[in-house]
Amino acid sequence: MHKEHTLTKNQQIIFDLIDKSPEPMKAYSILFNVQKKGIKAPLQVYRALDKLVEIGKIHKIESRNAFIACHNSSCQVSKATAFSICEICEKVTEISSTGLSKYLANFKDKDGMKYSKYNLEFFGLCKKCR
Amino acid sequence: MHKEHTLTKNQQIIFDLIDKSPEPMKAYSILFNVQKKGIKAPLQVYRALDKLVEIGKIHKIESRNAFIACHNSSCQVSKATAFSICEICEKVTEISSTGLSKYLANFKDKDGMKYSKYNLEFFGLCKKCR
DNA sequence: TTTAGATTGTTATAATATAACACTATGTAA
DNA sequence: TTACATAGTGTTATATTATAACAATCTAAA
Numbered sequence: 287m288h289k290e291h292t293l294t295k296n297q298q299i300i301f302d303l304i305d306k307s308p309e310p311m312k313a314y315s316i317l318f319n320v321q322k323k324g325i326k327a328p329l330q331v332y333r334a335l336d337k338l339v340e341i342g343k344i345h346k347i348e349s350r351n352a353f354i355a356c357h358n359s360s361c362q363v364s365k366a367t368a369f370s371i372c373e374i375c376e377k378v379t380e381i382s383s384t385g386l387s388k389y390l391a392n393f394k395d396k397d398g399m400k401y402s403k404y405n406l407e408f409f410g411l412c413k414k415c416r
Numbered sequence: 417m418h419k420e421h422t423l424t425k426n427q428q429i430i431f432d433l434i435d436k437s438p439e440p441m442k443a444y445s446i447l448f449n450v451q452k453k454g455i456k457a458p459l460q461v462y463r464a465l466d467k468l469v470e471i472g473k474i475h476k477i478e479s480r481n482a483f484i485a486c487h488n489s490s491c492q493v494s495k496a497t498a499f500s501i502c503e504i505c506e507k508v509t510e511i512s513s514t515g516l517s518k519y520l521a522n523f524k525d526k527d528g529m530k531y532s533k534y535n536l537e538f539f540g541l542c543k544k545c546r
Numbered sequence: 547t548t549t550a551g552a553t554t555g556t557t558a559t560a561a562t563a564t565a566a567c568a569c570t571a572t573g574t575a576a
Numbered sequence: 577t578t579a580c581a582t583a584g585t586g587t588t589a590t591a592t593t594a595t596a597a598c599a600a601t602c603t604a605a606a
Contacts, residue, residue: 294571294584313562327587332563337584348478349535351562351593370525381525389519393538395500395511401540405479408523408531424553424602443593457556462594467553481562481593547606554601562593570585576578 291341299323300334301355304344310352310378339364347371347378349407358382365403366391372412381408421471429453430464431485434474440482440508469494477501477508479537488512495533496521502542511538 293301299320304311311319317331325331335353338344342364344353349371356364358380368381368390386406394400423431429450434441441449447461455461465483468474472494474483479501486494488510498511498520516536524530 370529370531383525386523393516395513397543399500399540401500401538403539404536406534406536409533410529410531413527
């Protein structure tokens with residue numbers, strides 16, 4: 287469950303935009319969309335994105351340099367993320383599978399090392415594109 | 417097992433450099449290192465990198481925008497990759513766990529969707545940094 | 547040997563992200 | 577209330593990562 291954070295004005299504007307978007311948004315597309323609300327510079331966007339990622343309100347899709355809102359109330363504040371990505375339409379869905387997250391949270395490598403965080407991105411074709 | 421590909425001159429130069437490197441290399445660091453061998457432009461580097469990734473000789477660490485040689489003879493030509501990344505020293509190791517790769521290759525989401533490809537990045541502290 | 551496909555070399559530019567600095571808001575503790 | 581620390585803001589400039597476009601060259605198979 288997310289710890290409640292009071293978002294600042296810029297953070298709220300940018301979160302709302304991402305949250306409404308049906309698809310992951312890129313930083314400069316976000317910038318373009320919030321310029322009418324007074325956010326003028328890339329850095330203002332990146333600072334809000336950094337914070338939103340840190341508190342788990344959004345996630346970065348690393349392979350796409352894009353951001354989506356977290357809709358997974360049980361996710362461990364960005365410590366454990368998994369997504370499915372359609373290679374044709376680029377639709378991205380956050381995966382919430384208890385089995386998967388348990389398996390990965392407990393995964394130990396050969397040296398017995400455990401990890402504090404992971405990000406998993408699956409690629410394939412979504413229903414529509416198959 | 418890797419299908420054998422004959423690398424072109426640029427591909428070979430760039431693969432050799434990455435293969436010798438103890439850590440992931442970034443594109444412009446690669447460029448700097450191969451300029452004395454006649455590779456002068458970013459695009460020459462990116463084209464070789466794209467090809468090397470495609471044939472599975474190297475992998476891209478998405479969260480770091482960096483490239484490492486594949487040392488995992490059983491990996492399925494870049495279709496299934498897993499790495500551990502130390503958040504302090506940035507050491508990256510490719511994970512080759514049959515259990516993990518079987519689990520992920522067979523993973524199906526709620527909708528029964530199977531995936532053709534995945535990339536997993538674990539984060540934590542390596543032995544030295546703990 | 548011709549031809550299709552991949553690769554190269556080159557210049558220019560697009561897209562993604564951070565440095566540095568001065569200033570402002572906000573919560574907390576004396 | 578004041579003063580202090582911490583986080584956030586606005587701004588300009590710049591660094592870093594990656595691709596577009598086009599002509600030339602290499603290579604392997606018909």
